[in-house]
Amino acid sequence: MNANQHVLIIGFVWPEPNSSAAGGRMVQLISIFKKQGFEVTFASPAMDSDFMVDLESLGVTKKSIALNCSSFDVFVKKLNPTIVLFDRFMIEEQFGWRVAENCPNALRLLDTEDLHCLRLARQKAFKEKRSFSTDDLLVEDVAKREIASILRCDMSLMIAEYEMELLQTVFKIDSNLLYYLPLLLEPIEDSTIQNLPTFEERNDFVFIGNFLHEPNWNAVQYLKETIWPLIRKQMPEAVLNVYGAYPSQKVVQLNNVKEGFLVKGRAENAQEVVKNARIVLAPLRFGAGIKGKLVEAMQCGTPSITTTIGAESMCGELLWNGFIADDVQVFAAKAVELYQDKTLWLKAQENGFEIIEKRYLISLFKDDFVKHILKIQTHLKQHRLHNFMGSLLQHHTLTSTKYMSRWIEEKNRKGE
Template sequence: MNHSKSLLVIALVWPEPASTAAGVRMMQLLDVFKRDGYSITIASAASTSEHSADLESCGYKTKAIQMNDSSFDAFVAELNPDAVLFDRFLTEEQFGWRVAEQCPNALRILDTEDLHSLRHVRETCFKKGVEFTTDAWLQDDKTKREIASIYRSDLSLIISSYELELLTDVVKIDKSLLLLLPFMLPEIPEDKEWKTFDQRTDFLFIGGGKHAPNIDAIKYLKQIIWPLLHERLPEAKLHIYGAYLPQQVLEMHNPKERFLVKGRAADVNKVMAAVKVCLAPLRFGAGIKGKLVAAMANGTPSVTTTIGAEGMYGILEWNGYIENDHTAFVEAAVRLYTIPTAWNKAQEQGKTLINTLYSETSLAHLLLQKVTELQTGLQHHRTQNFIGGLLQHQTMSATKFMGKWIEEKNKG
């Protein structure tokens, strides 16, 4: 293929699609640009792990870069990409000003993954036992940093409709700077054959151990929800899957209670398609949940909380139940597990959700259309984004001068 367009992705970590939803998301984005004919280079200051995706075999170039080091300037100037995708606001903070200086005509795209500040403030409120408010969120330092990063970028990809509303209604960010882009999945054909209600058994929770909302949900299952559910359905098991599960979770494994900690799943879709119900009692967090999208995509109904389902279903019905009270949560799980009509209806709703809100074809088209439109009128777009220009002004460039200072210090 004759590549006429180039994309540089600056990754916070090398993507691990088998470990995290963020890794899945990154591979989906890379795929969209690759199919559109982009030549793609992925750079990261992180070290690789045995679970990092084999990016070279997918046709991508890779480059190890350093933080607070002007060697990046020479690298990016020579590459001179048409577009740069920052993976989470921390990479934009670190490298955005360097990209703006060396490649002023490159379109700068921020993939927020989820609003880190929202997740952070919610966790803080949850641990203090106080209610989350948008005022608390607006006052937080991390929020200010993340919002500044969104303003400095030409386009920010927002994964959840709730987060889009928060940015447009509360912060009043202009819609031209944002694009709602959830996970992108192949459409589910009408005649899709999944395992039936009678062919499935057990419950499942899946979530990476480096993510605080998942650890809290596992503890909540172990201490409160599962004892009640196990009493009602003594034959059923609960399988806990997740990469990087900490010792405290591994020690919860208890075959007698049918609470089984399995660790990393070799294939998320395979384990999801075999169980009857996915449980996700998340009490804080942000973004949209990869585990719940995977449940819908595999015909598995789910029970979750308001936080779990937030920004994920629009005006459509959920593929199961949304309950915040633990007794109602258990009732809903029992209902899905024992009543075939309720289960089948939930499965159909999951299919509708995937095909309506998560269609790879229509979302990829939307993204590429937006990118082309911005590249065509980039200077005008930037002129309209006055706050973004203000934040690029040298009097606001604390991160730039901090970076230069660290670089000098490192030389010493």
């Protein structure tokens, strides 16, 4: 047991495991820390939401904090955590220097969720109708901020192998600062598999994804305008159910009963929705990280059709649980084939279970992850000594971000 360890997680938002993969991942991390006997406090400057997880039921202390306010300094100094986990680089920018100043011996971890600069550079290339190149990352403003944040931290948790590789080859980040930790899942019991709806019991295609996430909104537009008409041409009675948290009016307006394109909004139980569908469609044209919707499809025994970007870093050398296609005609044809061919469908389902078992089980990662944290803590001085660029950035951040924040705080105090 490690009862003397106190983890402070500073969240960009309060975790919503039923709204996004990011929320699910945060709950997984909390679970690892709690199982090790670590004390956990979760703090965030975000407003409460109706869909946030009940942190107290997880044995976690909840604390609301303010941006650009020295009340955080008082709070963190008193708490004196041994580990601080920043949820995304924007949170490290806001609070990292305060943690470094008030708790210099705390191990600073960054959970990247996905590489924001990669997602944005791909999105920009897509909007400009050109191919993405890794050189695009070097001119992306967000990359400068995100890489600085990674360098300032003692360790960054990476969810995708491709992103680890990019950081090391394009940005020359030392591998000692990176740690591969994908989505972490419990094994699927045989009894669970046996109780899943059968091929015959399942109906319709489904898309599911948080609409605040631009790649999801773009994928739904792509389905509506290009892919779904091709599928309906071959299967005139086909139905696509579109689910997702936070649908805007522009999403809802895509609903068309005549075309079998049904926009349902937030799913009360995402797993139930995916479990009862026969195929998941995820034609993502840009994005980064691991796609929670596709992992969820595998857990539910639901084959999927996605793109190269959708499947990136997800299955390693293993076979996909369905098909990967970037060409619209192929995408539509494979969707129809997989929907109608039971033998093909069962094999795809099996592939999904194998991917989870060999690549995402929590048991494959948790012990090594905790061991790695404790090892860095033991040699923290040495670890930081070898991260000169990080020390340099920390030095300059403390004299720039710090004074900008102090200025905002003073301005707020005067009520200007």
